[in-house]
Amino acid sequence: MTLRVFNVLQREKVEFVPITPGKVNMYVCGPTVYDHAHLGHAKTYVSFDMIVRYLRFTGYDVLYVQNLTDVGHLLDTGEDRILKKARQASATPMQIVEMYARSYFEDMDRLGVVRPDISPRASAHIPEQIEMIQTLIDKGHAYVADGNVYFDVTSWPDYGKLSHRRLEEQEAGSRRLTGDGKRNPQDFALWKRAEPEHILRWNSPWGVGYPGWHIECSAMSRKYLGNTFDIHGGGIDNIFPHNECEIAQSEAANDAPFANYWLLVGSLTVNGEKMSKSVGNFVTIKDALKKYRPEVIRTFVFQAHYSNPIDYSDEALSGAEKGWERLMTAVRLTREKLRNAPDDGAGSSFQAVLDEARQKFTEAMDDDFNAPVALATLQSLTGEVNKLLNGAEPVGKATLEAIEKTYTDLGGQVLGIIPAAEVSSANAQREDGLIRLLIELRNQARAEKQYARSDQIRNQLKALGITLEDRPDGTFYRID
Numbered sequence: 261m262t263l264r265v266f267n268v269l270q271r272e273k274v275e276f277v278p279i280t281p282g283k284v285n286m287y288v289c290g291p292t293v294y295d296h297a298h299l300g301h302a303k304t305y306v307s308f309d310m311i312v313r314y315l316r317f318t319g320y321d322v323l324y325v326q327n328l329t330d331v332g333h334l335l336d337t338g339e340d341r342i343l344k345k346a347r348q349a350s351a352t353p354m355q356i357v358e359m360y361a362r363s364y365f366e367d368m369d370r371l372g373v374v375r376p377d378i379s380p381r382a383s384a385h386i387p388e389q390i391e392m393i394q395t396l397i398d399k400g401h402a403y404v405a406d407g408n409v410y411f412d413v414t415s416w417p418d419y420g421k422l423s424h425r426r427l428e429e430q431e432a433g434s435r436r437l438t439g440d441g442k443r444n445p446q447d448f449a450l451w452k453r454a455e456p457e458h459i460l461r462w463n464s465p466w467g468v469g470y471p472g473w474h475i476e477c478s479a480m481s482r483k484y485l486g487n488t489f490d491i492h493g494g495g496i497d498n499i500f501p502h503n504e505c506e507i508a509q510s511e512a513a514n515d516a517p518f519a520n521y522w523l524l525v526g527s528l529t530v531n532g533e534k535m536s537k538s539v540g541n542f543v544t545i546k547d548a549l550k551k552y553r554p555e556v557i558r559t560f561v562f563q564a565h566y567s568n569p570i571d572y573s574d575e576a577l578s579g580a581e582k583g584w585e586r587l588m589t590a591v592r593l594t595r596e597k598l599r600n601a602p603d604d605g606a607g608s609s610f611q612a613v614l615d616e617a618r619q620k621f622t623e624a625m626d627d628d629f630n631a632p633v634a635l636a637t638l639q640s641l642t643g644e645v646n647k648l649l650n651g652a653e654p655v656g657k658a659t660l661e662a663i664e665k666t667y668t669d670l671g672g673q674v675l676g677i678i679p680a681a682e683v684s685s686a687n688a689q690r691e692d693g694l695i696r697l698l699i700e701l702r703n704q705a706r707a708e709k710q711y712a713r714s715d716q717i718r719n720q721l722k723a724l725g726i727t728l729e730d731r732p733d734g735t736f737y738r739i740d
């Protein structure tokens with residue numbers, strides 16, 4: 261089956277055909293680094309991580325570019341987010357940028373989000389942005405007004421094609437309708453004149469200033485991915501004006517289509533309202549990780565299709581946690597049983613069940629990366645696995661290995677919710693040996709009816725995050 265994606269540009273699900281067979285060039289709008297990331301960011305970037313992971317899993321060579329906005333993203337008051345934060349914290353803007361860029365990568369690393377191949381920063385690409393703005397002026401799509409440069413939306417009839425907004429319906433892309441020499445309220449800034457107190461400033465052919473927010477994505481995607489590339493992604497709330505402006509700038513400057521496929525991620529909401537810094541209804545990723553494992557947060561994100569919104573609540577997270585625990589219990593049991601599995605044993609016909617699960621999983625992911633259905637496939641497979649593992653006859657080694665591989669490929673490599681078995685490192689082997697030694701001592705104590713001693717071992721292991729589980733076929737442990 262071929263991969264089909266919902267292309268927002270066409271408003272329909274279409275077959276995905278990359279420009280170069282086997283290769284995917286992909287750009288995703290990254291965060292503005294002026295504060296710690298919250299769960300809304302987690303939804304966007306975990307979703308694209310799942311998409312990139314699946315594309316790579318199916319054999320595509322993906323070049324993934326995701327920018328960091330560190331200049332030019334203004335608040336509704338016209339203030340630069342980063343400058344405002346820098347003033348509040350009595351720090352230089354680049355200290356703020358560095359601090360929150362590190363914080364962002366730290367959060368993403370913990371969530372198991374594979375880092376983009378290139379993470380370009382807007383402030384490091386000022387010459388590229390100036391060059392593109394000059395091209396737009398030369399071609400008559402932009403004009404200079406009092407040290408500012410604006411894109412003339414009336415020069416570009418396609419403006420509005422992604423968000424399907426007609427010019428007359430559009431609210432002003434900027435707070436100031438006519439100030440600063442703007443010809444039309446909808447014209448948007450490519451370059452802004454810097455007032456004396458504005459410390460993020462660069463020389464340009466139009467005077468000292470700084471770039472508008474939208475131009476960075478056009479300039480940086482062109483630099484790293486070319487005029488036309490395969491996939492452009494981002495959060496749905498940036499469709500207008502940001503994404504719309506990107507398309508207009510790039511296509512007008514390059515005389516070439518911009519991105520062939522637009523994939524936009526639905527918002528994370530709290531009681532139906534979008535989680536955002538400005539509303540104040542946000543939970544930082546760092547706080548969420550104090551309560552939930554990264555894999556649980558990912559599982560929660562995958563409970564809705566990436567393009568849909570998902571509502572955050574503690575109940576929803578707890579539900580995801582239960583589902584994830586059920587999967588992991590089967591995975592742990594499989595790995596545990598593999599230690600002493602007989603070469604010949606039960607389950608030789610189980611390969612057909614695994615093949616079917618893999619096929620259903622792939623079909624779901626090929627259908628516009630339908631992670632909720634893919635996840636449900638793993639859950640129903642787990643019902644079958646549990647039946648097999650809890651049967652009277654020991655399961656054979658080859659079958660257990662095949663089960664383990666199915667979970668590791670689909671749940672691990674693609675969804676990133678099943679951690680790999682840590683059998684390879686010497687430290688992990690030593691730790692495993694020590695825990696097993698303690699289990700053996702505890703079992704001896706129990707056989708000798710020294711229950712105080714056996715409870716002590718169990719409780720102290722628990723305090724270290726190691727839970728013992730007594731089953732008819734032996735004592736198992738798991739590390740939480």
Ligand SMILES: [Zn+2]
Pocket residue numbers: 288289290477502506
């Ligand atoms: Zn962007």
